[in-house]
Amino acid sequence: AQKITQTQPGMFVQEKEAVTLDCTYDTSDPSYGLFWYKQPSSGEMIFLIYQGSYDQQNATEGRYSLNFQKARKSANLVISASQLGDSAMYFCAMRERDTGNQFYFGTGTSLTVIP
Amino acid sequence: DTGVSQNPRHKITKRGQNVTFRCDPISEHNRLYWYRQTLGQGPEFLTYFQNEAQLEKSRLLSDRFSAERPKGSFSTLEIQRTEQGDSAMYLCASSARISGNTIYFGEGSWLTVV
Secondary structure (H helix, E strand, C coil), X not given: CCCEECCCCEEEEECCCCEEECCEECXXXXXXXXXXXXXXXXXXCEEEEEEECCCCCCCEECCEEEEEXXXXXXXXXXXXXXXXXXXXXXXXEEXXXXXXXXXXECCCEXXXXXX | CCXXXXXXXXXXXXXCCXXXXXXXXXXXXXXXXXXXXXXXXXXXXXXXXXXXEEEEECCCCCCCEEEECCCCCCEEEEECCCCHHHCEEEEEEEECCCCCCCCEECCCEEEEEC
């Protein structure tokens, strides 16, 4: 079974609007971390935001927030006030306590911000 | 620049040749990772070092692949007798500690085997 599922291959958003990128995960480990990375065309994976499985509040980092719904095993990324520079691939990833040296990545969502 | 550095950034090689990629992690990070990313996919774990010790290897890391981190600083990933299926981006990442922290990636090394 896939550890991380991203069902949106591509998304479009109008500049200055908010957009939600979906991510669901599968694990039986009670302790895990969820991450979002941005990958522009240059190739570098840029860390955006982290959510621990025991965190009570949703993580926020500037314009990025993570909508963590533990019972549904979802960890959606919300980008507010989209900018042209947000156009990139976005990857959701998970690290489990028991396999802590491996990050499991989804297949990514390509986001295009329209002027 | 104090980020993870990888070189070469691009490599085109003929099938059957050997290639080597180098990764210089963030200086205070003792953990180092190699991932592989093919088109349309997310990165896949290859191997992990803590200091100079290679502690984990994925099944993806065939006998033709070898990674080293001789002094616990930079690392090399060598692919022997390259095959077309090895064409991918090879990403290096580093971290300071595993609990609660993310890993920081370099810009990757693109390999094309012709």
